Amino acid sequence: MSAIRKTGKSTYIFLDIKDNTLDDIDKSSHLDIRFDFDSNPPSYGLGTLERLPLEIIHLILIRLDMRSLTAFPHVNKRARLVTNSIPQYRRILVHAPASIRGSLNIESARFFSCQDLYEKLSTAECDSCRDFGGYLYLVTCRRVCFLCFTEMTDYLPLPQKDVTRKFGLDSEHLAGLPHMRSFRGRYSPRGIKCRRREILFDYSTARQAGIAVHGTVESMEKYASEMASKRLESYNSKVSLRRTGGTYLRPPRYEDSFDGHCSNPRRFMGIIRAPFFTEKMASPEWGLHCIACKPHHYCRPIHWRRKYTIDGFRDHIRECGEIMEGKHAQIK
Numbered sequence: 179m180s181a182i183r184k185t186g187k188s189t190y191i192f193l194d195i196k197d198n199t200l201d202d203i204d205k206s207s208h209l210d211i212r213f214d215f216d217s218n219p220p221s222y223g224l225g226t227l228e229r230l231p232l233e234i235i236h237l238i239l240i241r242l243d244m245r246s247l248t249a250f251p252h253v254n255k256r257a258r259l260v261t262n263s264i265p266q267y268r269r270i271l272v273h274a275p276a277s278i279r280g281s282l283n284i285e286s287a288r289f290f291s292c293q294d295l296y297e298k299l300s301t302a303e304c305d306s307c308r309d310f311g312g313y314l315y316l317v318t319c320r321r322v323c324f325l326c327f328t329e330m331t332d333y334l335p336l337p338q339k340d341v342t343r344k345f346g347l348d349s350e351h352l353a354g355l356p357h358m359r360s361f362r363g364r365y366s367p368r369g370i371k372c373r374r375r376e377i378l379f380d381y382s383t384a385r386q387a388g389i390a391v392h393g394t395v396e397s398m399e400k401y402a403s404e405m406a407s408k409r410l411e412s413y414n415s416k417v418s419l420r421r422t423g424g425t426y427l428r429p430p431r432y433e434d435s436f437d438g439h440c441s442n443p444r445r446f447m448g449i450i451r452a453p454f455f456t457e458k459m460a461s462p463e464w465g466l467h468c469i470a471c472k473p474h475h476y477c478r479p480i481h482w483r484r485k486y487t488i489d490g491f492r493d494h495i496r497e498c499g500e501i502m503e504g505k506h507a508q509i510k
């Protein structure tokens with residue numbers, strides 16, 4: 179059910195859309211994070227770390243990558259109490275637990291810190307445009323809006339063979355690059371079933387690594403095209419040496435595979451819905467849709483998938499006009 183509310187003369191709507199992002203799928207794999215309610219003091223401390231004031235320990239912990247931070251409470255009860263008392267970490271656990279659960283499930287939690295995650299959750303704007311970004315891209319922890327993560331190349335994570343082919347990188351270069359291990363399930367609004375767990379690399383950091391290895395964009399592209407020609411030559415010679423019959427030889431691929439954008443499951447595998455909240459806000463904002471934009475499916479500023487914060491919605495009304503009889507006054 180969609181809920182319709184009013185602010186002044188204008189009307190907004192919370193559309194109930196099933197996009198099948200990671201947070202819809204990995205719910206079954208819950209996060210084992212517990213707050214301690216028993217008041218007994220812990221039996222063991224943190225060793226030499228205890229010499230530091232608690233604030234300094236917090237500063238160290240929030241700069242750790244999320245995988246290490248979430249492993250630290252397993253040391254003992256004192257470590258659990260200290261971790262759960264980090265204000266930013268507590269707020270993330272309360273308002274956006276899916277961001278921690280998701281990044282652990284797709285194994286990208288080692289590529290960003292608690293501080294990085296908190297900064298993204300307390301910033302409303304999409305990293306790639308000025309709209310409200312109602313989602314997080316968990317491979318590198320970026321805030322994104324629906325239109326950016328379904329359209330932009332940066333948010334389509336790539337399998338290793340594509341990264342190698344496009345950016346001339348080998349497995350040695352790939353080792354430290356941000357990547358994710360997809361979770362099995364049905365992704366995208368079309369609910370496309372993905373049975374295999376795939377390793378997928380972040381596009382933009384892989385491209386930057388390719389440029390760093392080859393010196394310039396031109397030399398990287400030249401190298402990639404020479405390698406593609408060699409693979410094709412090798413394939414042609416194997417085919418010509420063959421007698422008829424035998425197993426099928428797959429030709430080398432030198433073009434990108436079809437990108438169905440908002441129906442491409444890979445674009446949804448590292449994405450979760452994410453609220454926006456700050457220390458001062460009474461409750462988090464998840465974003466709302468404009469009721470007058472609901473029939474428009476083509477381009478901004480009137481597009482049904484744009485989401486707004488309350489303040490952002492006022493700006494949208496200023497730009498496109500008050501809503502009269504379900505339509506923006508300034509849009510013909």
Ligand SMILES: [Zn+2]
Pocket residue numbers: 304305306307308309311322323324325326327
């Ligand atoms: Zn955007």
Ligand SMILES: [Zn+2]
Pocket residue numbers: 468469470471480494498506
């Ligand atoms: Zn609108």
